[in-house]
Amino acid sequence: MKVMTTTTTDKSAVPVLEASGVTMRFGGLVAVHNVDLTVRAGEIVGLIGPNGAGKTTFFNCLTGLYVPTEGKVTYQGNVLPPKPHLVTTAGVARTFQNIRLFANMTVLENVLVGRHTRTKEGLWSALLRGPGFKKAEAASHERAMELLEFIGLAEKADHVARNLPYGEQRKLEIARALASDPGLLLLDEPTAGMNPQETRAAEELIFAIRDQGIAILVIEHDMRFIFNLCDRVACLVQGEKLVEGTPEVVQGDERVVAAYLGTPFEGAPGAEEAAEVEAAEAASSGAGSGSGSLKKSGSGSAKESGTTGTEGEAQ
């Protein structure tokens, strides 16, 4: 499990993002409850938790999509404004769990849209087309092509985004986020639906982004990926932060394992329960072909089937 993480965590590094006491309520439902999280410069922080734990809601609180009911989020010492576009302007960029590219725009145009906050040209300069406009456009193009080069999509710049294969769409989303020159990049399940090779490539890409001095906060279900990648990992369960620490600490924490796999009943021995499950599975063997993939470090689908036990109780 444990592989070479080029850990550069320095406890004294300046915090880039500080969330303190973030609580998000939707009516009576408390989706996120009193979560503190700090991301320091040059750090990759992972956020894990079973489905429905509130990870994406927490993300949305950070990016201004939701205004947290309580608590505050600061970026480089300044409280983040409660508007997504202002958060991006401040220097926090994000990707989405379900890819949200501008499907009918070209790859290049997608990245150019990402440059929006770092360019100033308004309607007038677009209409008058002065030298300033041309210079800014050229600079945007250059930077966008640089980013496409970086993620390896430069030769597909003129393709329409919707025609890209799934893995490349994920990459393009990252490039689009990087185009706003962020200091902190929030990645919401960047490897969901990827095969192991693509996941490896994504890992390399994220390390490369970190090496450019961009702090990264990443939500992921793929444990192997997250424990390889992150300097620190926080685990959210039912809206609350259960544990935070180095991958080793979190990996070894019983509560985390319990949250993902469910706790055995006090009185009932495991063997008996396992037999019960097997019998049930045999009865419905026609239904699921993925029953054999109940491995801890498997792909997303295996993870989901592994967590359904706690899920059902949680909801």
Added chain:
Amino acid sequence: MTTNPTEQTPDTAEAARTTALRWATAAGGLATVASTFLAWTFTSEFPGDLTVYGYPGGLQVLTLVAGLFVTLLALASLGVKGLGWLVPTGSAKALRMAALGAFGTTWFTVLAIAVKLGGLVNLEPGGFVAALASAIPLVAFLLPDDTRKAGRPRELPSWAEILVIVAVFGAGLYVVTYGIDTEYAELFTGYLITVGFAMAALIKSGVIARLSALTATYRQVTVIAAFVAAAAFPFTQNTDVYTLIAVNILIFATVALGLNIVVGLAGLLDLGYVAFLGVGAYTAALVSGSTASAFDVQFPFWASVLTGAAASLVFGVIIGAPTLRLRGDYLAIVTLGFGEIFRIAMGNLDGVSGPQITNGPNGIPNIPDLEFFGYNFGEPHTVLGIELGSYANYYLLMLLVMILVVVVFSRAGSSRIGRAWVAIREDETAATAMGINGFRVKLIAFALGATLAGLAGTVQAHVQHTVVPEMYQFAGPVPPNSAFLLAAVILGGMGTVTGPLLGATLLFMIPAKLQFLQDYQLLGFGIALIVLMRFRPEGLIANRRAQLEYHETDQPDAPDKGLPGSGVGITKAGA
């Protein structure tokens, strides 16, 4: 084909059959041409004088053209030297379209004679000959499909390519002028059939694709040629009748183009857009020095243009600011409401139900003609030895306004702000996450659209010499109204420059020319729009983005592949 087919391989038999069919098509085309030299009817009651032998007239000319076109295409498909350029991507489908065109035009004419004059007895033998002859090219439907990828076009020197562009726009001017100048409904219908099928044939044969590649290479030449051709229109007219139609088409098209910024680029459904035209027109009327105006002022034209545009801008911001924070349908409802409020308010500011500003339903009449440095727009002038009527002045002025709007559209469309509009339309959440202030960007689009409509409105007030509230309703028999504007944008193709121009031209000419449709016009448009949405939701002229959006399957992945059916100069604002 006297040879025994069993001695031949199936391939050669097939080839021989194809050749024979092509010859038959060519012969049919020629026969159709010949038949137009006969008399088709014996009274001159049917307009166009189709009674003379040896001299085609009226609808016969259209049949002649359609027949010639079939013959040319058929000869090209037979590999006649010098015609290969006509069929770069295969001839069978193009021949079918052309054959349908000739057949449609001829049969329409013959049937129109029979219906109008009350029976087939009114047909001379020539009419029957024509009907039969024009049916022969339909054998093209038996031809095997020979669609192929276009080969590399022969290299032409650049002066020749530019000459081709100029010639095409010259021909385009002639065709459009012919359409505007058609004097009776039958001729216009025949014109629509002939031109529609000929265009379809040219698209199928790949000529249009090659032309648009050519125009893309010489963008500047194309744009200049297009506007020179447009400016040449009034010089082809003897009277003001059709120039007035052309001015109204230009006004309608300009406003449709402004709406295209709002709907096509930013994706905001505005159902009350014509109100902004009205704001501009009323403002210009009030400051025009008209005796009926409540204000006793007479602004110079530049000032009234600015005032009108500014008033529209203010209204655009007032309407947009509270509603653009909402998504989707709310905006449509509010703009629909605003459009109606404007019309009703103008009708009520008559001194009885409100302050006396607009004369209520009577409107503001007697708006004086424009005058620039002693150049009166209301009088005919002689330019280059050709006498231009008063509407020619307005035509040229309106053309300038349209050029301005086209420039605004294409420049704004391909810039940071234009990308932001499209991004907002594609996915607002993702766009805001990219740092785009959705509200601000949408408000800019909305206000810009309103301003451009107001600008057109100031000219419209002077062209019409009068403004009344009923000119600015949601739906009505006479364009421009909000429903027709939206229809023009959707019919032509959202997000393109040429689309709304084509859409507006069609939507204006059809009701203007086919008066007999009057009662069924809205029904007809409704049906036409439904059919269009079913078969070509991206509009007649599609930009690449729309083409992809509406046709999920069969997406061309290669970016630079010319899409079939894309018209001239479509990439201008599309990319």
